[in-house]
Amino acid sequence: APAAAAVQPAAAPNAARDALIDSILAVSGLADQMERLPEELANGAKPSLDQANMPAEDKARMRALISTSYSAKGFAARVKGALTANFDEARFRRVLATVSTPVARRMAALEKERPAPQAVQAFFAKLATEPLSPARVKLIRDLDEASGTSDLAVAVTIANAEAMVRAIAAGCGDKAPDIGGLERQRPQIKRGVQNTVQAMMAFTYRGASDADLGEYVKTYQAPDSRWFMGIVKDALTAEFAAGATAIGQGMVKMAQAKAKPGAMKCGATAPAAATAHKVQPQEAPAALPPQAAPAAAPAPASTPAKAMRTRSGQDARGCLRFEDSRKVMACAEAYR
Numbered sequence: 001a002p003a004a005a006a007v008q009p010a011a012a013p014n015a016a017r018d019a020l021i022d023s024i025l026a027v028s029g030l031a032d033q034m035e036r037l038p039e040e041l042a043n044g045a046k047p048s049l050d051q052a053n054m055p056a057e058d059k060a061r062m063r064a065l066i067s068t069s070y071s072a073k074g075f076a077a078r079v080k081g082a083l084t085a086n087f088d089e090a091r092f093r094r095v096l097a098t099v100s101t102p103v104a105r106r107m108a109a110l111e112k113e114r115p116a117p118q119a120v121q122a123f124f125a126k127l128a129t130e131p132l133s134p135a136r137v138k139l140i141r142d143l144d145e146a147s148g149t150s151d152l153a154v155a156v157t158i159a160n161a162e163a164m165v166r167a168i169a170a171g172c173g174d175k176a177p178d179i180g181g182l183e184r185q186r187p188q189i190k191r192g193v194q195n196t197v198q199a200m201m202a203f204t205y206r207g208a209s210d211a212d213l214g215e216y217v218k219t220y221q222a223p224d225s226r227w228f229m230g231i232v233k234d235a236l237t238a239e240f241a242a243g244a245t246a247i248g249q250g251m252v253k254m255a256q257a258k259a260k261p262g263a264m265k266c267g268a269t270a271p272a273a274a275t276a277h278k279v280q281p282q283e284a285p286a287a288l289p290p291q292a293a294p295a296a297a298p299a300p301a302s303t304p305a306k307a308m309r310t311r312s313g314q315d316a317r318g319c320l321r322f323e324d325s326r327k328v329m330a331c332a333e334a335y336r
Contacts, residue, residue, distance in 0.1 A: 020092050021083050025076075028099040029108035030232065034075040041070050061254055069246040075239050082235035083228075094224045103215040110204055123203050132202060139213045140201050146220035148233060150197045154190045155237045158182050160244040167248025171256075 025031040045066055049059055083092075098104065132140070144150050161182055182189075205213055219225060 017084065017087055017089070018080075020089070020096065021080060021087070024092060024096050024099060024228070025079070027096065027105070027108070029111050030079070031076070032112050034079065035072045037075055038067070038070045038072055042066055058254065061250075065247055065250040065254075069243040069250070070240075074243070075236065078239040078242075079232055079235045082231050086231050091224045091227065094222075095228045098219050098222055098225055101215075101219070103212050104219050106212065107205065107208065107216045110208065113204075115203075120203055123206060124199070127202075135210060136202075136213075139210060139217065140198050140205075142217045143205075143213065143220070144194065144198050144201060146217050146226075148220075148229060149201070150190060150194045152233045152236065153193045153197060154186060155233070156240045157189055157193065158186065159237050159241040163241040163244040164248040167245045168252055171249055171252030 022031075025034075042063070045062075049062055052059065052062075054062075099108070205216075208216075220229065
């Protein structure tokens with residue numbers, strides 16, 4: 001995958017253009033979602049960080065590193081820069097009209113809710129005896145496909161893992177590893193991500209009627225909406241990758257500051273801290289029946305990635321078979 005794109009340079013001031021972009025982001029709920037992303041990322045990293053085998057001061061450094069690497073301001077700047085660079089007033093006005101319908105506004109309001117964990121647990125417990133209807137299952141899957149939510153999660157997972165591993169390799173003076181294995185695992189990664197994404201969609205829209213959900217699917221299926229969301233997704237993926245790169249660089253500095261001369265390469269030490277960095281949604285109960293799995297891409301006979309080696313000479317490149325950077329680095333920790 002290509003390196004994360006740079007933030008778009010600031011365009012000449014244009015009050016009408018900027019107001020239109022701000023209106024779409026606000027009405028659609030995207031502005032609120034970007035504002036909450038850093039907090040959700042920090043919360044997602046907390047369980048792994050709490051359980052990580054590292055000194056308390058290192059955990060504090062990791063919390064600060066995650067906090068500074070991902071910011072609401074950074075996400076907003078990246079997305080607005082991309083939208084400005086691709087600005088088309090006629091298309092943007094059609095997008096604004098689409099997200100301003102009563103149904104779209106009701107759905108955006110549902111997406112802004114912050115339910116208590118007990119409510120989520122109760123919903124999934126109820127599904128054990130009262131499963132979703134086949135029609136509802138189809139609507140949830142159609143919405144996921146039309147909105148590209150799972151596709152975005154997969155893209156972020158792969159971009160984050162690749163960016164972090166490359167940053168660690170570069171910081172340690174290693175040759176950048178060939179991590180194409182992650183891309184080859186995209187179908188398997190997507191199957192795992194879809195379970196979580198679609199389960200949480202079932203919960204988020206639990207109060208919406210099938211008719212409203214069907215109309216909301218059409219909102220995302222509109223050509224202008226697909227085009228607009230494609231710009232947003234690419235920008236978000238790039239910002240996530242930039243954050244992962246910053247975290248990887250920060251972990252290298254942490255490792256190098258603690259390493260004794262001649263003890264081991266930082267490439268073997270830095271990965272341990274990444275057990276705290278979570279890039280995939282937390283697991284959710286299976287709310288929908290399993291889908292037929294597409295044929296998996298054949299695994300390569302060998303991985304040409306440059307090895308991360310420790311004092312014992314053990315090879316940690318096999319860790320790159322995992323689905324996200326947290327698992328990659330957790331695996332690598334065994335080679336310290």
